[in-house]
Amino acid sequence: SQQGEEDPQALSIQEGENATMNCSYKTSINNLQWYRQNSGRGLVHLILIRSNEREKHSGRLRVTLDTSKKSSSLLITASRAADTASYFCASGGSQGNLIFGKGTKLSVKP
């Protein structure tokens, strides 16, 4: 399978805590993207990091990329109940398509 892997598969935390999700991919990439999916809805793009970048921030989100290890992490700081969702990484290669991982299911308890 070309799919990447997210780790952990499920994560449960209290509101206010930080949540860290990891992603590994298999092929060389142009960029790596993170998406969120709320139950019964489509995926929503969160952040994109290019292959020549190592870290990127957007609000409470922080993404890192280590191309030597073919891995990325997504950190959500000061989590809120509304952050409860599934989070997917997707690797963008030169062929034009995205390869999605199976996701991390995050539950933030109020």
Place this chain on the structure above:
Amino acid sequence: DAGVIQSPRHEVTEMGQEVTLRCKPISGHNSLFWYRQTMMRGLELLIYFNNNVPIDDSGMPEDRFSAKMPNASFSTLKIQPSEPRDSAVYFCASSLGQGGGSNQPQHFGDGTRLSIL
């Protein structure tokens, strides 16, 4: 600003019937993607179009599946005949540029939940 629009949202039909899923991408986007999501296999790319031309259909499971994009504002995914193992959520997404490699995000519709009895 209208997002990607898919119809129907839910479809329940009997095995052997033809199923047609529809997608209207975001105006101005020139790439369109069809995905299938199941618990077992996650999110799988079925086919993607760039400027209405199919670029990669290697993810289409078998000849029962076909996709068309007659113009920049409309695409269909057809399953004929349908089988119970086709039950899944089917997503359409669109983007600018040439897909993931072009450093552009994809915008997803809310999917069609398909149940084949």
